[in-house]
Amino acid sequence: MTTHNIEKTEGVVLKITPSKESDAILSIYTHDYGRISVYGKGIKKINSKNARGVTPSTLSLFELNVRKGLSSLIRASGIKYYTHIQDHIETDILAQCLLEYYYRYVPENKPDLETYTFLVDALKAIDTGYSYKLIYALILVFIMKDNGIELEVDGCVHCGHTSVTSFSLVDGGFVCHKHQTPQDVELSIDALKAIRHIYKTPIAHVDALSIDESVLKEILFIFEHYIDEYCGIYLNALRFVKEWI
Ligand SMILES: [Zn+2]
Missing domain, CATH: 1.20.1440.120 (Recombination protein O, C-terminal domain)
Structure with a gap:
């Protein structure tokens, strides 16, 4: 199978657990899939374009490669930053x-x-x-x-x-x-x-x-x-x- 199951869904990052190098595992509560675990490659890099979108307590749009078990992050962009929290x-x-x-x-x-x-x-x-x-x-x-x-x-x-x-x-x-x-x-x-x-x-x-x-x-x-x-x-x-x- 070479087809990728790429989906877009809104959600909030609940927790970021560092993984190897600059990767991390995100726990996200999403509109379409509920709570899921997502592998974020390179998101801990200082210049990662996804850094703001994966900030906890932010409403974001996620582009994901959805799999059973661990999905992977393609892109995260903030929709609403609750900056006063x-x-x-x-x-x-x-x-x-x-x-x-x-x-x-x-x-x-x-x-x-x-x-x-x-x-x-x-x-x-x-x-x-x-x-x-x-x-x-x-x-x-x-x-x-x-x-x-x-x-x-x-x-x-x-x-x-x-x-x-x-x-x-x-x-x-x-x-x-x-x-x-x-x-x-x-x-x-x-x-x-x-x-x-x-x-x-x-x-x-x-x-x-x-x-x-x-x-x-x-x-x-x-x-x-x-x-x-x-x-x-x-x-x-x-x-x-x-x-x-
Ligand atoms: Zn009574």
Whole structure:
């Protein structure tokens, strides 16, 4: 066979692992193929024409020779450089968290439009400069849902009543006054509303969310609880996030 399967697809480089000489192996989340591994010949050379296109946290167009296993890179050109992500340590770490989740926990060769869209929208939101606590909460919710954890945020998890007073970590949702037990976390109305809004709002509509930083501080531990206790997710970058949240 001499035919080459050359394809173009948009995507984001998640991680670059140096290989021999100036080569490197790229982990890329692509629109058409999901997460794939790509061999980039000569991309570590100072004058490589693909250098900018393979910068992590950049939306790029990739021209690939697609193979089962390890594909190879022909060309990478940047479409959108999220240059403000590196302006602050907090936004930089959030982006690292996101990329780390993708390369460690999102399965290879399983394209999924929702997963792709979240990655691109989240990078854009981080770059735009929205509250990093809010973006952090939205990323935690995405990871929860991606691991099959659903919360009941429309009403009491026991009876469905829409007038709620607390949150049950064990039952995964709101609880009304009647069903509240001492184990449930009693929260302000603002905090309960914030949980619901964060849970329901796509990250592309982050501008529609207006949540006090003090309220965010009050509820972040709920989302963290599910990541830590139920998802079996461990992210290096998350340690740093917890230091400044
Ligand atoms: Zn109830």
